[in-house]
Amino acid sequence: MSSTVIGRRALLSTAAALPLAAPAFAQGAPLRIGMITTLSGPGGYLGQDIRDGFALAIEMEQGRLGGVPVAVTVEDDGLRPPQGKQIAERFLRNERIRLFTGVVFSNVLGAVAPEVLDADAIYVSANAGPSNFAGRECHRNYFVVSWQNDNLHESAGQLANNLGYQRMVILAPNYQAGRDALAGFRRLFRGQVLQELYTRLDQTDYAAEMAQIRAARPDAVFQFHPGGLGIAFLRQYAQAGLLASIPQCVAAPSMDSTILSAVGDAAEGINLSSHWNSDFDNEASRRFVAAFRQRYNRIPTYYAQQGYDTALAIGAALRATRGDVSPAAFRPAMLRADFVSTRGRFRFGPNQHPIQDWYALKVERVGGQLALVTKGKILEDHGDAYAAQCRL
C-alpha cells in the first residue's frame, strides 16, 4: 500500500475536444501521439500544464501539427514508474503509437523511455532530462526539448555567484532528479556548500530541515522541491521566519507561477533561474501566453510552455517528413529544430538535448500583484556536461 493514487483509465483524446479536427479524419486516420504524464497527486498540475500547453499548440493549428492531423492520447502515470511502463507497453502493442512525449518526473521516464526506445519508437521529452540519458546512454530516437536536468541548477549556481553568495546550504529530495539538482548546482557554484540535506519525496513537514538551516547560518539557501513539495517547503520556510534573514536562490521548478500563488506574499524577493518566463518579450512567447490565458484562464507555468514548445518542435519535424515518424525520416528533421521557440534561441546539441540561454528571474510586485519578473541573462548558449560522453 505504497502510494495509493492509482491512475484512472482516463483516456482523454484531446482530438475529441477539437471541433476542427473532424475533417482530418476524412483524409485518413490522424497521426497518434502518446502522452504519458503525471495528472494525479501533488505533482498533478505539472502534467496538466504540459498536456494543456501541448493541446493548445494543436488547437491553434486546427487539430494539426506541421500541417499533419494529429490525435493525442493522454494517460496518467500517477508518478509511479511501473505504471508509466505499463502504459507505454499498451500504447506500443495495442494502439500502435510510434511517437511519445509528456513524462514529468525523471524516475518515471527511467522506466518509460527504455520501453519506447527498444521498440524503435520516438520519445520527445517535454520536461524530464535525467543525466543518465544525456551521456553514455543517449539514444538516436530520444530528444529533449525542455532541458537537461542539471541545467536548471547549474544556472541557479551561476546566479548565486552573480548575487555574491559565498556560503550556502543546499537541499533536494533523495531521488534521481534531486541528486542531479545538487550536482548541477555545485558544478558552477564557486562558494562553499556548508551542508547538503536530502529530503524525502513524500515528506510533508520540513521543520527539522528548517532548524538545521537556522543553525548553519548560510548566506543563502538553494533548494529543489518541485510542485506541491515546494509549496509546503516555502511556506514552512517563511513561517519559521527564515525568509527574512536567509534569502533563497533557486531554480525554476521550486518557484513556478502556481507555487507563487499558493505561497503568497512570503515569496516576494526570491531569486531564481529559468529558461523561459511568461513576460518574455518575443512574438512567439507573447502569442503563446495570450492564447493560453484566453483558453485556460490562468497564467501558463513553464511546464505549459515546454508542452507548447515540444508540440512546435514535433510539428516542425512532421512538416518536413509529411507525417512520417519512422526514425530514419523523423530524426534529421527533428534535429534541425526548425521552429520559433517561445524562449528565443534554441538548438539541439550533439546528444539531442537543448543548447539555450538561461535567465535570472525575481519575484516582484507588478501593479500590486506578485509576479515572476525577468532580470537578465545568466548563461548563454548553454549545453550540458554530459554531451561529451554521448556517441551518436
Added chain:
Amino acid sequence: MALILEQILNGLQFGVMLFLLAAGLTLVFGIMGVINLAHGSLYMIGAFAAALTVAETGSWWLGLLAGIAAAAAAGMLIELLALRRLYARDHLDQVLATFGLILFCNQGMIIAFGRQPLFVELPAAFQGAVEVIPGVPYPSFRLLIIAVGLAVALGLWWLIARTRIGMLVRAGATHREMVRALGVDIRLLYTLVFGLGALLAGLAGVMAGPVYNVQVGMGEQILILTFVVVVIGGIGSVRGAFFGALLVGMTQTLLTAFLPGLLRGLMPASEADALGAALSSMGVYVLMAAVLLWRPRGLFPAHA
C-alpha cells in the same frame, strides 16, 4: 543544545499531527473492524472546506468550523452509503471499496476545484513566532497544533474512559454481539464513531492547511505513516495511537536532523548526508519492525 530542544519540539508537533489522523483511523478499525483507506480523503475534504471558507469569508476560525463540519458530514455520509454494506464482509472487500472511495474523492475534487494547490492564510493571531527556547523563534501556529493535539488526546481519553458513549465504544470494541444483545442501537453507534473519526481527520486537515499544502492527493501522502502509527500503537487503541504517533514523529524528526551529522564523523560529508537521508527515511519502518518483534500486537493492544 537549543537545536536539540527545537528538534524535540518539532518531533512533538509532527507526532501530534499524526495522532490527529491516527486516532480516527484506529477508532474506526478497533470498534467497527473496518480498514478505512479513505481516511486520507476525509483529511483532504476538511482541508479543502477550510481553505475555501477562509478564502471566501477571511475568517480562519469559520474555516476551522467548516472544515470539521464538512469532514464529519462526509464521513457519516460515506458510512451510511457505502461502509454499512461492508461490515460483514472480509477486509479485502473493505480495502477495495475504500480504495475506490479514494479515487472517487480525488477525481471529484479535481472536477470541482482543479489540480492547482490552494493557498491558506495563517490565522492573524498565530502569524508570528514565539521564543519558547531562548534564541529560537518557533512559529506560534506550530505551538497551536501541539496544543490542539494534546487537547484532543485529553478529550478523547475523557470521552472514552468517563462517558456513557465511551463505555459503549469500549464495549463495542471487545464484545460487539453482547452490546447488540443488550439493546444498544449499534448502527447508530457506528455512524457516530465513524463521524467522530472523520471529524478528527478533518481537524487534522484544517491544522495542516496553512503549513503543508492543500491539494488533491494530500491525504495519501501522510496516510502511510498514519498506518505505521496505528500498527505500532496497537490496532484499535487510542492510547496506543497517541504514544505511537509521538514515537514515530520523534524518531522521524530526530533521525533526519541528527543522523547525517553523526555519520559525518565517520565518513566524507557528502556520503554521510546521502547515507543519513536514506537511513532516516527507513528509520520509522525499522522502528515498526522492532516494536512488532517485541510486542506483536503493538504497544497497547485494544483486545488484549
